Amino acid sequence: MGSGLVNVAVDISLMTLLAVTAIGIIRSRHLFATAMLSGIYSLISAALFVTLDAVDVAFTEAAVGAGISTVLMLGAMTLTRRSEKHAVKLHIGPILVCLAVGAALIYGTVEMPPFGSTEAAGFKHIVPEYIAGSRDDIQVPNIVTSILASYRGFDTLGETAVIFTAGIGVWFLIGRRRREDEEDEKKTETPGDRA
Amino acid sequence: MRHHLILRVVSKLLIPFILLYALYVQFHGDYGPGGGFQAGVIFGAAFVLYALIYGVETAQKAFPASWLAILVPLGLLIFGGTGVASLLLGGTYLDYDVLAATPTGGQHLGIIVVEFGVGVTVTGVIIAIFFAYAGRTDDIQDDDW
Structure with missing residues (x-):
């Protein structure tokens, strides 16, 4: 009972910090x-994930x-300006949409199974097989790793390809630009052309 | 950040441990939290920290940008190559059972190799993206903020 109260207090204080941030x-x-502040927001989220026992997610x-x-x-x-141009005006329409979607999401949580429930739909389908397989066949104590790398190997291969593509994309878009600019500056005599 | 003595000293002390911790997360991912992705990000973050404190030019001496062109595809090739290896050994794509004498040993080997591939690509991409951004700006002066 005491630890339950502590958990609730930790959850409430972390959520409050999250909202304030x-x-x-x-x-x-x-x-x-x-x-x-968005860095701080992520750090508080990481703390929340730890309280949910999702250490891998918290890590990431x-x-x-x-x-x-x-x-x-x-x-x-550093590539743009340092402050926003205009203060955003208060728009009634978007606020109403946000409130409606938020209310719908909270309404949706009413029927969700309680936290940690083994009766939850997510634990019924294929998860028991993964848990037993990680223990008996793969023998890797961290089930997250055995699911990511072995059972869902294709997904992880795809994710790695996505990261690869993102890196290549950024590199080609802005990575080599500066050297070309310097070469352009050497080539072009009239600075007005570059503008 | 030439004159930030505390930042320079503390980060110089911390960076080897961050790198070591990344390797721990990489190769201990079977047993504890973490894995290739987290290890890659931490490994990349160590270089990003180094570049922030000592400047991008110095960081590129420690980690030449030409390495990135090898590292980034190499990780993905290690991952994909593991699948091809399991194909050649008579299994299905990314079926690690056939990689070693016993299925469990094969799974362990496959997971470690695949996670290593993920870690290599993620490290490379983090550093590549950082170099791409940081290489476009001149050194930032403190009063610029």
Whole structure:
């Protein structure tokens, strides 16, 4: 009972921090602050995933969300201006749509099975086979790894191909541009042409 | 960030441990949380940290951009090649059972090799994307923020 209360207190405080950070992101016009706040948002999300025992997801969220994407946001920011141009006006229509979708989602959670329930539909279909197979056939203690790398090997191969494509795409789009610019500057005598 | 003494000293101390931790996450993914993707991101993040503190030019001396053209496809080839190897050994594509003498040993080998491939590609892509962004801006002065 005591640990249950602690869990609820931790959940409530993390959720409150998450909401405060989100409001901060919305209200800030300064893009540096927004980038740092979204890093903080990811870090709090990672803590929430830990409380849900999803350590692998928390790991990824902390490394990618709080680490790399914050740095990439800052890197992208140095290529543009540092603050938003105009304060966004209050639009009634989008707010109503958001509220309606949010209400529908909360209504949808009413019929969801309780957290950790073994009766949940997701645990009925093929998961028992994976759990038994990881224990007996693959003998890998981390079931997440055995599902990702073995049972869902094709998915992971596809995901790796997606990452590969993303990296190649960014590299070709903006990676080599600067050297070409420098060569262009050497070639073209009239600077007006480049504008 | 030439004059940030604390950042320079602390990151210089931390970076070897971050790299080592990435390798731990990579090769311990069967037993604990983590795996190729997380390890790749952490490994890449160590270089990104190095580049942030010591500058992109210095980081490219430690990790030449020409390596990326090898690393990024290499990881995917390791992954795909494992599938081809299992095909050649008489199994189906990405069926690791046939890779070693026992099916369980084959699964262990296949998972480690495949995760290594994921880690290599992810490391390369993280560093490539960072270099692509960072290479376009001149050194950022502190009062630019």
